[in-house]
Amino acid sequence: MKKEAPEYVDFAVTARKYKTLLTKKYLNRKVWVDPNPFEIQSFIPGTILQISVKEGEVVEEGAPLLILEAMKMQNRIEMPFTAKIKKINVAIGERIPKDTLMIELEAVE
Amino acid sequence: MTLKKNILALRQKKAIVEKGGGDKAIEKQVAMGKMTARERILALLDAGSFHEYDLFVEHEEQNFGMASKELPGDGVITGTGTINGAPICIYAQDFTVMGGSLGLKHARKITKIMDHALKMKVPCIGINDSGGARIQEGIGALAGYGEIFYRNTMASGVIPQISVILGPCAGGAVYSPALTDFVFVVENISKMFITGPNVIETVLGEKISQEDLGGARVHAEITGNAHFYALSEMECLDQIKDLVSLIPHSNQQKAARIEPKKPKNKKNIENIIPSDPKQPYDVREVIFALSDDSKFLEVQELWAPNIVIGFGRLDGETVAFVANQPMYLAGVLDCDASDKAARFIRFCDAFNIPIITLEDMPGYLPGVDQEHAGVIRHGAKMLYAYSEATVPKITVILRKAYGGGYIAMNSRHLGADFMFAWPGAEIAVMGPEGAANIIFRKEIMEAEDEDAMRQQKVQEYIEKFANPYVAASKGYIDAVIEPLETRELLLHALDVSKNKDDHRPAKKHGVPPF
Numbered sequence: 001m002k003k004e005a006p007e008y009v010d011f012a013v014t015a016r017k018y019k020t021l022l023t024k025k026y027l028n029r030k031v032w033v034d035p036n037p038f039e040i041q042s043f044i045p046g047t048i049l050q051i052s053v054k055e056g057e058v059v060e061e062g063a064p065l066l067i068l069e070a071m072k073m074q075n076r077i078e079m080p081f082t083a084k085i086k087k088i089n090v091a092i093g094e095r096i097p098k099d100t101l102m103i104e105l106e107a108v109e
Numbered sequence: 110m111t112l113k114k115n116i117l118a119l120r121q122k123k124a125i126v127e128k129g130g131g132d133k134a135i136e137k138q139v140a141m142g143k144m145t146a147r148e149r150i151l152a153l154l155d156a157g158s159f160h161e162y163d164l165f166v167e168h169e170e171q172n173f174g175m176a177s178k179e180l181p182g183d184g185v186i187t188g189t190g191t192i193n194g195a196p197i198c199i200y201a202q203d204f205t206v207m208g209g210s211l212g213l214k215h216a217r218k219i220t221k222i223m224d225h226a227l228k229m230k231v232p233c234i235g236i237n238d239s240g241g242a243r244i245q246e247g248i249g250a251l252a253g254y255g256e257i258f259y260r261n262t263m264a265s266g267v268i269p270q271i272s273v274i275l276g277p278c279a280g281g282a283v284y285s286p287a288l289t290d291f292v293f294v295v296e297n298i299s300k301m302f303i304t305g306p307n308v309i310e311t312v313l314g315e316k317i318s319q320e321d322l323g324g325a326r327v328h329a330e331i332t333g334n335a336h337f338y339a340l341s342e343m344e345c346l347d348q349i350k351d352l353v354s355l356i357p358h359s360n361q362q363k364a365a366r367i368e369p370k371k372p373k374n375k376k377n378i379e380n381i382i383p384s385d386p387k388q389p390y391d392v393r394e395v396i397f398a399l400s401d402d403s404k405f406l407e408v409q410e411l412w413a414p415n416i417v418i419g420f421g422r423l424d425g426e427t428v429a430f431v432a433n434q435p436m437y438l439a440g441v442l443d444c445d446a447s448d449k450a451a452r453f454i455r456f457c458d459a460f461n462i463p464i465i466t467l468e469d470m471p472g473y474l475p476g477v478d479q480e481h482a483g484v485i486r487h488g489a490k491m492l493y494a495y496s497e498a499t500v501p502k503i504t505v506i507l508r509k510a511y512g513g514g515y516i517a518m519n520s521r522h523l524g525a526d527f528m529f530a531w532p533g534a535e536i537a538v539m540g541p542e543g544a545a546n547i548i549f550r551k552e553i554m555e556a557e558d559e560d561a562m563r564q565q566k567v568q569e570y571i572e573k574f575a576n577p578y579v580a581a582s583k584g585y586i587d588a589v590i591e592p593l594e595t596r597e598l599l600l601h602a603l604d605v606s607k608n609k610d611d612h613r614p615a616k617k618h619g620v621p622p623f
Contacts, residue, residue: 015542018439
C-alpha cells in the first residue's frame, strides 16, 4: 500500500467530485440491477433435481417449476405469477452457481 | 545422590516432552516454512524469561485407539514470560503433536493459563497452529472450545488478548481469535475459515483455494478479521512486541511511559494538506508530524483504508489516533470504516488510552450496496463508541467536516472534551455545491445563466458557511488553531485531561448495535 504510485481518480460524493484512490472491495462491489420478474434466478448455488415444466407451456401461479437442491435441502421453486415458459436454461443434474438465470418467462395475453 | 539422580531423571523427562511430535514431525513443520511452537515462544519473549507449566499433562481419551497414544504436552505449550520486561501469559499450539488438534486437556491447559492471566492482570497471547478439534475426543473437544470462548469474553476489556495465527485455524477454532482484541496473520502461513474449501466445493460447488478463501491477505484486506499482517513469522513477532509496548497490561493501568522524543521534521505540517478540498493527501503524514519520534503503529492498515486507526505517543504516553483518510474513497465513512473505528474506540476506552480524532471527511459513502449492507447499523456503532467512551477525547478538524460525518467523528455533541479546527476547516451540513443547489434552487433555476448563478451561490455559501467560524460562534469548536500549534495544544489538552472524571448511568451493560 505504501509503494504504489498513486493514480487518483474522480470520485463523486454527493455534488462534489474528489480525487482519491478506490479500494479493491469498492471496485468489486455488486452493482444493483433492478430485478426482472420474468427471470427466475437461483437464490443459492446447488443442483437441479427435477424440472416440472416445458418450454412454451402456460403455468399457473404457485405451480412447481423445479427443485433446486442445496445444503441438503430440496428447495421447491414455484411460479411467481401465471405466465408462459419462454426458455429453460438448466438441465436435470446440473450444478449451478448463485444468481443463475434458470427460467425465462413471457407474459400471456 | 538421590536428589542428583532425580534431577537427571527430570531433565530427561523434560527433554522428551519438549521435543513435541519428534524429529520427523518437526522436519515437516520446517518444510512448510514454519517455526515450531517452542521456537516461536522463545523468539517472542525476552531471552531466558519463558517458564513453562503443565508440561506433563496427558490426555485421558480411551476410544479410537487413543489409549496407547502419547501426545507430549497434549499438543500445546503454556507458560509465562516477559516482553521488553512486561510480564505476559502465553500459549502456543504445537502442530507437530497430532496436528495441534484440540482435545479437552489441551483446551484445559489453555483455559488455565487464561485464568491465570485474568487473575494476574497481564496480557494473554495465544499462538494458533492447529488442525482443529481432535475428532477422537468428540464432545470433549467442543467443550474445550466453548470454555476458551467463555474466558475470552470474561477477559475482554480487562486484559489485552492477542491471537497469532501461524498455521491453520479452522471451524470453531476461529472464534477465539475473533473474540480477542488483536489478530496477527502471516502471508502463506495463516489460514482461517469456518468451512474449508472441501466442504464448500462439496456442498455448493464453488472451487476456491485455502489462500483465496481465508489466507492472511484476505483477512487483512477483505474481511477485517486480522489487525496486523506480516510477510514472515519474525516480522509478525516484532509487530507483537511493538504493540505490547504500546498498550497497558490491564484496564486498571496506563501504558508504560517512555522518554519522549520530538517528531522528526520530515514535512512541515502546514504543507501536508492541499487547500483545495477535492485534492487528496495521506493523513498519516499529519500523524507523523504530531506523534513522538514520528512513530505510529497502524492497526488494520489494509482493511477499510478510508479510515486510519492506530497507536502513537505524545509526550511519551500512548494515545490512539482515528483519522479519515482522503487518499482512499475520499475519506468517506462506510460500513467497514465505521466497524473498524468503533471497535478500536471501544478497545481504547476499555484500556484508558486517550483518543485523538483527525477529521477530514466529505460524508457517508452513497450506494445501494452500502445501504443494503446496513450502513445505518454499522454507522451507528461509531456514534455509540464515541458517545460511550470516557477516556480523554480530542478532535482536530483538519479540513472538511460535513453532515452526519461531522457528528460521527467525535463531535462536541457526542462528548468531545476538546474541539480544535484548523483555519481552513469547512464545518457545514453538506458540501457547498450540494447545499447551494438546494438552498438557492429557485434563484438558480430562474437565472438566465444557471451555471453562473450556481457558481455565484456556491461561492457565497463557501464564504458564509464553509469555514470553522460558524461552529466556533456557537461554542461547538473550542478554538480555531494554526496547524503548527497543534502538537503543543494536544500535549496541553492531554495534560489537562489527566484526571478526567466522567461517569455513565449505572447499568448492567449497554446495547450497542453490533
